[in-house]
Amino acid sequence: MRVFVALLILVMLLLAWMMFGPADPGTRTVTTPSPQGKMAIEEDTSGSGGEARSGVATSDGNTTSESSEISEVALWYISGRVVDEDGNPAAHSRAYLNPDILELVECDSDGLFMMEVEAGFIGDLFIDCDNDRRLEEGWPSLVGQVVSDVRAVAEDPSSFTVTLTGGLRIDGIVVDAEELPVSGADVYSGTPQSQSEGFIIIGTRVSKDDRIWPETVSRTDGTFTLAGIPVGDYSLWASRYGHAESEPVNVTPGTPEVILQLREKCILRGTVVDERGAPQDVRVQLITGLGDGPENSSGSGGLGKSLLDEANSNNPEVGQFELFTGSVGMHRLVVDSSRYVLLRRFVQLKPGMNDAVELVLKSPALLHGRVVDHRGVAVSGARFVERGDYVHEVMAFSEVDGTFELRIDPQYFQNRNLKIVHHEHPDTILEIAGYSLGEHDLGDVVLKEGLTISGVVLSPEAMPVNDARVTLRKLAPPGAEESDQGITLVLGGLDGMVMEPSSEGNAVKTARTDASGEFSIVVEDRGDYEIDAVAPGYGSSEKLPLSVLRSIGGVRLDLATVFAIEGRVIDDLGALVGGVRLMANKAGDPKDLFEELFGGGEGGIRTTSAQDGFFRVEVPEENPYRIDVTGGQHWISLETPTVDAGYLKAEGVVTEGGRSEGAVVDSNTLH
Incomplete structure (x- = not known):
C-alpha cells in the first residue's frame, strides 16, 4: 500500500x-x-x-x-518653431499631421516641437494653438495654419519657423426653433457663404485654404466662445442631432456676439408603389447630395422592423415611409430592391414637414452572368458603368467569383449600353439593348486582353514613393493632331463623385503607386506612349518614351529634386512684410484653371512670408509659376510676380486692403 x-x-x-x-x-x-x-x-x-x-x-x-x-519601422523627423507676428514663441501651440486624428505634439516654452514620422514622409503639417487656454491666460488668439509639403529628414532635423497671425474672437449662443438654449451643439466657422440650398455643379468653386478654421461646442447654457478666426469677414453655423443645421450667419469684424438658431429637422413622408399602384414593402434611403452614404433610411425588413428614429418608432403602413435629416437642401431618395430597377430621385428638403412624394418602382430585365478574363478566370471588382454624354454612373460590381446581376429598365436602355471597367483590363463594351422583362443569362462576359505597363517610382534618394501619380499618354501618329480631353463625372462606387478624362481611347491613363512605389497601367492598343510621374515634395520625373508592342515591366521613373522659388514680400512703401500667406500656381495651364474652378486639382503650393519678408516655396516642375496672395487676409496684392522655377529673387508687393460697404436693393426700392 x-x-x-x-x-x-x-x-x-x-x-x-x-x-x-x-x-x-x-x-x-x-x-x-x-x-x-x-x-x-x-x-x-x-x-x-x-x-x-x-x-x-x-x-x-x-x-x-x-x-x-x-x-x-525606420523613423525620420520633422521639427520647427512656432512664433507669433512679433517673433515671440506662440504659447500653447501644437503640431499634428492629420486633422481627423488629433495626435498632437505640444510645443515647448520656446515654441519648439519635433515629431517622429515614417521614413520618406512628405505631406501637410497642421499648426494651431489651444486658444481657450491662451484667452484664459490673457494672450490674444492666433490663427492656425497648414504648411504644405513638409519634408521629413533622417537625422539632425533642421528647424523651420512658422508664423501664426492674430485672429478674431466672437461670443454667441445656440438656440433651437423655439429659441431655447441648446447645449452640445457643434459650432463651425468658415469663409462667407451665400444663401444657396441645393446641389450646384456648374460654377461651383472649392478653393483650398491654408488657414485652419476653428470650431467648438456650445456649453450647457447654449453659449460658446470661438477664437482664432482668420481676420476678415467670415460665417458661423451650428448643427446638432435632432435638429436641422442653422442657416450660416455672415459676420463682419467687430461684431460682439451672434445667435445661431437651429431649425426643425427636415421630415419627408411618402409612399412606394409598383407600376400597378400596389404598395411595396421596401427600404428607402435618403442620401445627401451626390454622396453614397445613407443619411437616414426607413422601411421594413423580414420582420417589418422600422428603421426610424426612436421618436417616430411606430412601424409605418406597408408602402409608406417617413425620413428625416438635419441637412437642408438637395438629397437623393434611393430604393435598391432585388425585385425592381434601382430607383434614384432627387428631392429638395426644407426644415419641417415637406410635401409627400410617391416613388414608382419598375420591373426590371434581370441580367445574370460572370466576368472572366481571356483564360476563363473569374474577375472580381469589375464596374458596370452607364455611358452617358457627361455623367457615368456605376450600376453594379462583379463579385469575388466574377458573378454579377444587373437590373435594367428595358425602355431606358433601348439605345444605350454599358462599359465594364477594371484596372487590369481595357474597358469592354456590354451591349444590353433589346432585352425584355424577366431573367436573362448572359453566360461568361470576357474582358479584353490588354497590355500592362508596370514599374516603380523612386525618390532622388532611390526610395520608393507612395501615392505618386503616374500618367501615361498615347502619342499621336506623325502628322495627326492630338484631340482635346473632356471631363466626365463618375457617380457611385466608393469615391462618390470623381472627375475622369472623357476620352474613349487610351490618350490618357493614370495610376497611383502603392506603399512599395509600384504601379500598373493597362492599355488596349499597341503604339508609342510617354510616361511620367509626379508626387508632392518632388520634382516631376522626365517623360519616358515607350514603344508598347507587348506588356512591359520594370519601368523606373525617377523623381527629381524640387525647384525652389525664393523672394521677399514688401508693401507699397518698400517695407518688408511678414505673415503674408502666398500660393504658387502654375501659370497659364488651362487644365489647372479648370481644376482650380471645380476644386478637383492638386491645388497650389502654399507658404507664408517670415518676419523679414522672406519666403521660399518648392515647386515640382520647371515651369513659370504665379505667386498669389491668398484671400481672406488683410493684405492684397499690388504686383503678382510670375517667375520661372529656380528663380531666387522674386518680389511680391502688397498693400493693406480696405472694405467696401453698400446695400443691395431691388427695382421697387429704387422707386
Whole structure:
C-alpha cells in the first residue's frame, strides 16, 4: 500500500512538472518598451507559412509580441518653431499631421516641437494653438495654419519657423426653433457663404485654404466662445442631432456676439408603389447630395422592423415611409430592391414637414452572368458603368467569383449600353439593348486582353514613393493632331463623385503607386506612349518614351529634386512684410484653371512670408509659376510676380486692403 501511495505521488509530481514547467523555448513572449511614436512590427519565425502577425499595444506603451524577433519601422523627423507676428514663441501651440486624428505634439516654452514620422514622409503639417487656454491666460488668439509639403529628414532635423497671425474672437449662443438654449451643439466657422440650398455643379468653386478654421461646442447654457478666426469677414453655423443645421450667419469684424438658431429637422413622408399602384414593402434611403452614404433610411425588413428614429418608432403602413435629416437642401431618395430597377430621385428638403412624394418602382430585365478574363478566370471588382454624354454612373460590381446581376429598365436602355471597367483590363463594351422583362443569362462576359505597363517610382534618394501619380499618354501618329480631353463625372462606387478624362481611347491613363512605389497601367492598343510621374515634395520625373508592342515591366521613373522659388514680400512703401500667406500656381495651364474652378486639382503650393519678408516655396516642375496672395487676409496684392522655377529673387508687393460697404436693393426700392 505504501509503495502504491509513493508511486501515485510520484506520478502526480511528474504531471505537475509537465503542466507548469518551462515553456518550449521555441515560442516565447517578449515585452519590449517601444520608443514614443515608433511602431513595432512582428515577424513570424515559427515556420508556419511566414504570415505576418500584428503587434498588440498595451496601455503602458509597450508592445507584446509572440515572435522571437522585433523589427522597427525606420523613423525620420520633422521639427520647427512656432512664433507669433512679433517673433515671440506662440504659447500653447501644437503640431499634428492629420486633422481627423488629433495626435498632437505640444510645443515647448520656446515654441519648439519635433515629431517622429515614417521614413520618406512628405505631406501637410497642421499648426494651431489651444486658444481657450491662451484667452484664459490673457494672450490674444492666433490663427492656425497648414504648411504644405513638409519634408521629413533622417537625422539632425533642421528647424523651420512658422508664423501664426492674430485672429478674431466672437461670443454667441445656440438656440433651437423655439429659441431655447441648446447645449452640445457643434459650432463651425468658415469663409462667407451665400444663401444657396441645393446641389450646384456648374460654377461651383472649392478653393483650398491654408488657414485652419476653428470650431467648438456650445456649453450647457447654449453659449460658446470661438477664437482664432482668420481676420476678415467670415460665417458661423451650428448643427446638432435632432435638429436641422442653422442657416450660416455672415459676420463682419467687430461684431460682439451672434445667435445661431437651429431649425426643425427636415421630415419627408411618402409612399412606394409598383407600376400597378400596389404598395411595396421596401427600404428607402435618403442620401445627401451626390454622396453614397445613407443619411437616414426607413422601411421594413423580414420582420417589418422600422428603421426610424426612436421618436417616430411606430412601424409605418406597408408602402409608406417617413425620413428625416438635419441637412437642408438637395438629397437623393434611393430604393435598391432585388425585385425592381434601382430607383434614384432627387428631392429638395426644407426644415419641417415637406410635401409627400410617391416613388414608382419598375420591373426590371434581370441580367445574370460572370466576368472572366481571356483564360476563363473569374474577375472580381469589375464596374458596370452607364455611358452617358457627361455623367457615368456605376450600376453594379462583379463579385469575388466574377458573378454579377444587373437590373435594367428595358425602355431606358433601348439605345444605350454599358462599359465594364477594371484596372487590369481595357474597358469592354456590354451591349444590353433589346432585352425584355424577366431573367436573362448572359453566360461568361470576357474582358479584353490588354497590355500592362508596370514599374516603380523612386525618390532622388532611390526610395520608393507612395501615392505618386503616374500618367501615361498615347502619342499621336506623325502628322495627326492630338484631340482635346473632356471631363466626365463618375457617380457611385466608393469615391462618390470623381472627375475622369472623357476620352474613349487610351490618350490618357493614370495610376497611383502603392506603399512599395509600384504601379500598373493597362492599355488596349499597341503604339508609342510617354510616361511620367509626379508626387508632392518632388520634382516631376522626365517623360519616358515607350514603344508598347507587348506588356512591359520594370519601368523606373525617377523623381527629381524640387525647384525652389525664393523672394521677399514688401508693401507699397518698400517695407518688408511678414505673415503674408502666398500660393504658387502654375501659370497659364488651362487644365489647372479648370481644376482650380471645380476644386478637383492638386491645388497650389502654399507658404507664408517670415518676419523679414522672406519666403521660399518648392515647386515640382520647371515651369513659370504665379505667386498669389491668398484671400481672406488683410493684405492684397499690388504686383503678382510670375517667375520661372529656380528663380531666387522674386518680389511680391502688397498693400493693406480696405472694405467696401453698400446695400443691395431691388427695382421697387429704387422707386
